[in-house]
Structure formats: structure tokens, C-alpha cells
Amino acid sequence: MTTHSATQVAILAVPETTASTLYGMFDLFVAAGRDWELLMHGRPGASLLRPLIVSRDGRGFRTGNGAWIQPDASLADCPAPTAICIPDLLVVPGAALEGHYDPELAWLLACHGRGTLLAGACTGSLLLAETGLLAGQDATTHWAYCDALARQHPEVCVHAHRALVVSGEGGRLIMAGGGTTWIDLALFLVARLVGVDEAMHLARIFLIDWHHEGQQPYATLTAARQVEDALISDTQVWVAQHYDTHSPVAGMVRCAGLTERSFKRRFKAATGMTPMDYVHTLRLEEAKQILESSDAPIEAVAEEVGYADPSFFRRLFARRVGLTPRQYRRRFRGLRLTLQ
Structure with a gap:
């Protein structure tokens, strides 16, 4: 079960979000502190993270893949989170995002200014770049979008080969590469917000194999x-x-x-x-x-x-x-x- 003392992690949902990453993160976060106790001792522990799905207006919507997303809160109603995760976006490489996400970008900037950690999974990093927070910083995104990100934001140092990048003051800008590297990102956040032992528990429960080789085997395809x-x-x-x-x-x-x-x-x-x-x-x-x-x-x-x-x-x-x-x-x- 989730307790009131659990650390809140907001997951930002937009119409281009893919449901698998969004709900995969949700499930992994809520399992922190709960599932290991359940498996080892026969009773669920208290969830140590409280994931909250947040959207612009808090209303339910269908994603581009047809999945139904039911947010828990709007941007205006979301309590101050400790961390915000941005799942991947189903957009064309090089698509112009300017003007499409102004409320979300303003919210991300305001939260980051108050000390919130921002994490972009896969193409979710494109939204981080739109905030301007990645200027002069290391970054990564899905291997098929790295060239486009570098062209659109030449002020960002894009690393196509890396599966996980930690940037910014205090390491409060975190990005994962393509595909299932969102799992690496989620585990990293659990280790950061809860502890390494709990991250290892989740890796064992979900049989997670860290992406040691990064994205480089795929990055030259485009x-x-x-x-x-x-x-x-x-x-x-x-x-x-x-x-x-x-x-x-x-x-x-x-x-x-x-x-x-x-x-x-x-x-x-x-x-x-x-x-x-x-x-x-x-x-x-x-x-x-x-x-x-x-x-x-x-x-x-x-x-x-x-x-x-x-x-x-x-x-x-x-x-x-x-x-x-x-x-x-x-x-x-x-x-x-x-x-x-």
C-alpha cells in the first residue's frame, strides 16, 4: 500500500505519450518498498514512492496508440513533487515542438526552480531540451532522434552512445536513451530517492538487466x-x-x-x-x-x-x-x- 510519507514522483502525460513506458514506470515506482516484503515475508510493505500521473488539465485522453490515460491531477493541482518523469513521445524525428507544450514547459521550469529533479525517458528528453535547461549540458535521447536533437539544439551536448546521462546542477537533469532504457532510468531514480538496496531488490524482482552496452550498437543506423x-x-x-x-x-x-x-x-x-x-x-x-x-x-x-x-x-x-x-x-x- 502507499503511505502519506512516500516520496512523490509525478509522471507527465501528454497525448503523444506511450502508455507502456508511463504505466511501466508507475508500476516500478509503486513496487519500491512493497513487493520485496511481499515476496520474502508474505506481506506487502509500504510503498516508498508515490507515483502520480499528471496532465495539462487532468482529464482522461487516448494516446496516439489508442490507450486510455486517466491522470490523477492537473498541472495546477499537482502537489510539489520530488521528481518528475517525462515518458517517451511518439513524434517524428526533427518535429517542431515549439508552441505545442507551453503549459507543460512552464510547469517543468517552475518545479525545477523549486528543486525538483527532472527525468526524461527516451524522446521525453526532447521536452527537457525545449525548456532550455539542457543548454551547455550533456544529454541523450533515443538513438534515432539524437541527430535531430543536436541540430535543433546545438547548445546541447548530445551523447548518442550513452543509455543514461546525469546533468545539471546537483545532477537534477537525468535522461535515458531509447527503448527499454526507461527501466534503467526508473531504477536509477529509485536508487537516488530511496536507496541502492531497494533498487537492487526491484532489479531482482523484475529480472532487470542493466543496459551496459548503451545505445551505440544502434546509433549509426540513422x-x-x-x-x-x-x-x-x-x-x-x-x-x-x-x-x-x-x-x-x-x-x-x-x-x-x-x-x-x-x-x-x-x-x-x-x-x-x-x-x-x-x-x-x-x-x-x-x-x-x-x-x-x-x-x-x-x-x-x-x-x-x-x-x-x-x-x-x-x-x-x-x-x-x-x-x-x-x-x-x-x-x-x-x-x-x-x-x-
Whole structure:
């Protein structure tokens, strides 16, 4: 049961909120202090956190996925929370949020000014960026939104590879990356607000495995997508079919019909990457697919995607992905086989 002395955690709900993250956080928070006692001693303990779903006007609504959200309070009626969580938002990467969440942003700023801790899960971090509180701070969000966040808020230092980031004065701005890293965020908050032991209890109860590898295995999937410069776009199409050749950048230069210097400058301006970095990105993405779907030796994988030196391939893969090729295969091949 929940007690009056429990620490209040507000969960902000907007129409773009996904219900799974919102109610997943709610369930995990209310379990703190309660469920371990129930399992170990046969009687529920007192919940040490009091989650409260808060929306602009306190009225129920359906999310974009069709789930019904019934808030507990409006922004105006919400008692001062110790922490506020912002679940992920179902929005298009790069969507303009200005003007859509003014009441929520004003509330977040007012609460933070009174000492409240703010936590954004996945794309919920986009709202934190809109408050201006992330200026000059480290941040993260879902890997598919990191580039857009960096473009829209160049004053924010976005870390696409990190699953959890703690920023701001007193560490009162906390962000988690994509997908189920909201669980990492929730556990971190439990450890911060209640204690590490209780966070460990919840990890055991819910069989939670911390996302040690972060988002880096996925973060390059959206790197340097661009369609504005048709000539550069054509070279991207060409190299997608010829990245395994001996000199792919030279082939891109020939395809573009420019001098090498002009091409490299124009490619960097259009994509934010050097041509060779782009080639590495394509090669490593293909290498991931091979590692997930076959038992081919690492040396053979390296050669298939265009690397004559397997040692260089291993070092580059580990630096870019955050896992060695062998670690990546061990972690992700089983999942692919299960889903097939």
C-alpha cells in the first residue's frame, strides 16, 4: 500500500505519450518498498514512492496508440513533487515542438526552480531540451532522434552512445536513451530517492538487466541520412552498392564528377561526415547483419565488407559500436534467431 510519507514522483502525460513506458514506470515506482516484503515475508510493505500521473488539465485522453490515460491531477493541482518523469513521445524525428507544450514547459521550469529533479525517458528528453535547461549540458535521447536533437539544439551536448546521462546542477537533469532504457532510468531514480538496496531488490524482482552496452550498437543506423543535395545523394546510393570495393571514396569522387577536394568538402557539408567515415558506417552496419545471421569467422566478415586487415576491423568495430565483433554476435544473434 502507499503511505502519506512516500516520496512523490509525478509522471507527465501528454497525448503523444506511450502508455507502456508511463504505466511501466508507475508500476516500478509503486513496487519500491512493497513487493520485496511481499515476496520474502508474505506481506506487502509500504510503498516508498508515490507515483502520480499528471496532465495539462487532468482529464482522461487516448494516446496516439489508442490507450486510455486517466491522470490523477492537473498541472495546477499537482502537489510539489520530488521528481518528475517525462515518458517517451511518439513524434517524428526533427518535429517542431515549439508552441505545442507551453503549459507543460512552464510547469517543468517552475518545479525545477523549486528543486525538483527532472527525468526524461527516451524522446521525453526532447521536452527537457525545449525548456532550455539542457543548454551547455550533456544529454541523450533515443538513438534515432539524437541527430535531430543536436541540430535543433546545438547548445546541447548530445551523447548518442550513452543509455543514461546525469546533468545539471546537483545532477537534477537525468535522461535515458531509447527503448527499454526507461527501466534503467526508473531504477536509477529509485536508487537516488530511496536507496541502492531497494533498487537492487526491484532489479531482482523484475529480472532487470542493466543496459551496459548503451545505445551505440544502434546509433549509426540513422547517421548522415540526407536528400537535400541530389549529387551527394547519388554518391550515397552508389557507395551503398560498392562499399566493399578497394577504393570506395575514389569511386564516389568519379560518380560525383568533382575534384576530390571539392567532393569531400561538399559531402561533409551535406552529411556531417567525411566520405570515409560514411563508408565505415555502411561497412559496419553490413558487418552487424552478417554477425547476427551467420557463423562466419570474424576474418571472413571483415573481408566480405571490405577490410583486408581483420585486426583493423576488430579495433574499428569495437571503437564505433562499443562491443567487439564477437561480443556483438553473442549478444544479438540469439535475439535474431529467436525472432525469426
